[in-house]
Amino acid sequence: MARYNPAMTAPAPETVPTPPPGRRERKKQATREALLDAAFRLFGEKGYEATTVEEIADAVDVSARTFFRYFASKEDVALTTQEEQFYAVLDAFARRPPEESVLTAIRTAGTLLVEALEADGRDGRPMSRFDCLMRLTEESPALRAGSMERTRRKNDEMTRVIAVRMGADPETDLRPRMFAAMASTAFMVAAEAHRTGLGGFDSFADALDAAFEVLETGFRDY
Amino acid sequence: MARYNPAMTAPAPETVPTPPPGRRERKKQATREALLDAAFRLFGEKGYEATTVEEIADAVDVSARTFFRYFASKEDVALTTQEEQFYAVLDAFARRPPEESVLTAIRTAGTLLVEALEADGRDGRPMSRFDCLMRLTEESPALRAGSMERTRRKNDEMTRVIAVRMGADPETDLRPRMFAAMASTAFMVAAEAHRTGLGGFDSFADALDAAFEVLETGFRDY
DNA sequence: GCTCAAAGTGTCATGACGTGACACATGTCG
DNA sequence: CGACATGTGTCACGTCATGACACTTTGAGC
Numbered sequence: 053m054a055r056y057n058p059a060m061t062a063p064a065p066e067t068v069p070t071p072p073p074g075r076r077e078r079k080k081q082a083t084r085e086a087l088l089d090a091a092f093r094l095f096g097e098k099g100y101e102a103t104t105v106e107e108i109a110d111a112v113d114v115s116a117r118t119f120f121r122y123f124a125s126k127e128d129v130a131l132t133t134q135e136e137q138f139y140a141v142l143d144a145f146a147r148r149p150p151e152e153s154v155l156t157a158i159r160t161a162g163t164l165l166v167e168a169l170e171a172d173g174r175d176g177r178p179m180s181r182f183d184c185l186m187r188l189t190e191e192s193p194a195l196r197a198g199s200m201e202r203t204r205r206k207n208d209e210m211t212r213v214i215a216v217r218m219g220a221d222p223e224t225d226l227r228p229r230m231f232a233a234m235a236s237t238a239f240m241v242a243a244e245a246h247r248t249g250l251g252g253f254d255s256f257a258d259a260l261d262a263a264f265e266v267l268e269t270g271f272r273d274y
Numbered sequence: 275m276a277r278y279n280p281a282m283t284a285p286a287p288e289t290v291p292t293p294p295p296g297r298r299e300r301k302k303q304a305t306r307e308a309l310l311d312a313a314f315r316l317f318g319e320k321g322y323e324a325t326t327v328e329e330i331a332d333a334v335d336v337s338a339r340t341f342f343r344y345f346a347s348k349e350d351v352a353l354t355t356q357e358e359q360f361y362a363v364l365d366a367f368a369r370r371p372p373e374e375s376v377l378t379a380i381r382t383a384g385t386l387l388v389e390a391l392e393a394d395g396r397d398g399r400p401m402s403r404f405d406c407l408m409r410l411t412e413e414s415p416a417l418r419a420g421s422m423e424r425t426r427r428k429n430d431e432m433t434r435v436i437a438v439r440m441g442a443d444p445e446t447d448l449r450p451r452m453f454a455a456m457a458s459t460a461f462m463v464a465a466e467a468h469r470t471g472l473g474g475f476d477s478f479a480d481a482l483d484a485a486f487e488v489l490e491t492g493f494r495d496y
Numbered sequence: 497g498c499t500c501a502a503a504g505t506g507t508c509a510t511g512a513c514g515t516g517a518c519a520c521a522t523g524t525c526g
Numbered sequence: 527c528g529a530c531a532t533g534t535g536t537c538a539c540g541t542c543a544t545g546a547c548a549c550t551t552t553g554a555g556c
Contacts, residue, residue: 076523076532083533104512115535120514154496197423201415204422204462218496226463226473226481230488231496233463237455240426241448251448259448266452270492274376274440274453298503298552305504326541337506342543 084122086112088181091129096184100130100192127198130188133181134199138206141165146213154217158235159264167257186256190247200240207232238263306344308334310403313351318406322352322414349420352410355403356421360428363387368435376439380457381486389479408478412469422462429454460485 090111094103105126109119123129144161152160169182189196210232215222222228242260245251253259312333316325327348331341345351366383374382391404411418432454437444444450464481467473475481 074524079523080533105514106512116513117515117536118534121533124514126513153494155493193423193427196426197419200422200426201419204418205415224473226467226484227488227496229467229472230459230463230485231493233459234456234493237452237459241452241455245448245451250451251446262448263452266449267493270494271377271453271456271489272375272492274449296553301552302504327543328541338542339507339544340505343504346543348542 083112083114083118087114087119087122088129088132092181092184095130095188096179100126100188100195127195130185130195131199131202133185135202135206137165137169137182138203142206142210142213145210150217154214154231155264155268157217158214158231159261159268162235162239163257163261163264166260167255170255170257186243186247189243203236203240204233207236210235234267238267305334305336305340309336309341309344310351310354314403314406317352317410318401322348322410322417349417352407352417353421353424355407357424357428359387359391359404360425364428364432364435367432372439376436376453377486377490379439380436380453381483381490384457384461385479385483385486388482389477392477392479408465408469411465425458425462426455429458432457456489460489 087108091103091108094107094111097103103126105119106116108126108129109116119129123132141158141162144165145158148157148161169180172180172182189199207229211222211229214231215225215228218228218231220228238260242253242256242263245259245263246253246256251259251262253262309330313325313330316329316333319325325348327341328338330348330351331338341351345354363380363384366387367380370379370383391402394402394404411421429451433444433451436453437447437450440450442450460482464475464478464485467481467485468475468478473481473484475484
């Protein structure tokens with residue numbers, strides 16, 4: 053497993069679809085970011101359940117109603133980050149060299165990304181959203197539930213990409229879907245192991261690697 | 275689980291822990307059952323989200339406050355059934371002959387139970403809670419989320435039982451936990467396939483068998 | 497049978513999440 | 527500037543969930 057991170061994504065050179073964002077759009081983005089920041093700061097200080105939407109909105113000096121125009125729910129503001137991370141993994145997976153097996157490609161893509169995220173949180177930074185979310189997910193069953201449901205929905209997309217690599221039809225062949233779900237399972241078990249200290253892994257990346265190793269070895273011979 | 279079908283489990287001959295349930299206890303059980311019945315009837319008629327706790331309580335002629343003394347939440351009343359089914363599988367798994375592999379034992383236990391549940395729903399019965407719950411879970415993301423989170427929590431118990439069969443230490447060895455999670459995954463993917471018609475399985479049991487077959491075959495060679 | 501304590505229930509109040517309606521203000525563009 | 531679109535605040539409402547307290551039923555002991 054590669055241990056460091058070779059320049060991951062060369063963002064596809066898009067055909068300048070950037071109509072210079074006007075003041076309105078900029079303000080919107082600023083508000084959104086401010087809400088995210090306030091939310092994670094408060095979540096970190098008081099916990100997820102104990103933080104109310106009103107507090108988040110107040111911290112940014114907008115009405116609670118406005119909060120809900122940016123995020124569908126309190127859960128949403130917490131899990132948006134995770135959603136982005138999922139797409140990062142999906143993207144990295146799709147870019148792995150085609151000669152890699154499905155499992156190897158997912159494993160590599162996932163591990164590299166997690167390592168990058170973890171490195172990001174070090175060097176005295178207050179606490180990355182990644183780490184914060186990890187703690188929140190440990191603390192709140194409701195959030196965990198939401199997180200899993202989102203993962204499940206995203207698995208449709210993962211399934212399609214896997215099916216392409218396998219040359220299988222995801223509508224009739226259960227394997228792509230099962231593989232996607234099994235990979236998600238590896239992530240979730242690794243997260244749980246890391247959060248709760250189970251297995252004594254030093255990092256999420258280590259736990260994830262161990263989880264994938266189990267997938268690699270298989271289930272049959274026990 | 276069957277609405278009737280008295281004592282499918284030969285209850286371990288316990289040392290007469292049955293202090294003849296008095297009128298109080300009987301009334302409580304009756305209320306609980308009535309709430310469950312009303313809930314599933316309304317859920318079936320109007321859907322999960324559209325049914326309010328007040329309606330359920332009214333249907334049984336108790337206050338909404340009382341409802342919450344029987345069930346922690348609306349979700350709870352819907353998923354209690356599933357919880358029982360989980361324990362049925364866990365129990366059946368634990369009773370499989372010790373020479374069976376972990377995977378075979380889970381697969382057999384799960385498939386047998388699902389077949390029994392499905393058979394239960396046939397022959398003109400209105401609609402078993404099993405089927406109803408399947409539909410609800412399809413319809414409501416919130417319920418699905420809750421269902422998965424509960425499954426995840428239950429996996430701790432499954433992990434322990436698997437660890438025993440493997441002779442492994444669940445605190446340091448990730449495998450039992452991963453196997454438990456993978457088995458749950460098989461159930462969830464099968465349920466999804468069955469609900470959405472994906473793969474064209476005639477029954478949940480068929481879908482489940484196919485999902486387990488993927489686990490059996492493994493992930494490595496694709 | 498009577499009394500008393502425990503357990504179950506109803507009522508009221510409260511708080512948080514989430515949404516619809518409508519008016520206001522702030523930007524965007526001709 | 528003026529017209530229009532878009533974002534925001536305010537108000538009202540419905541639902542879930544919980545705490546507090548009082549009232550009733552039930553079970554147990556005498």
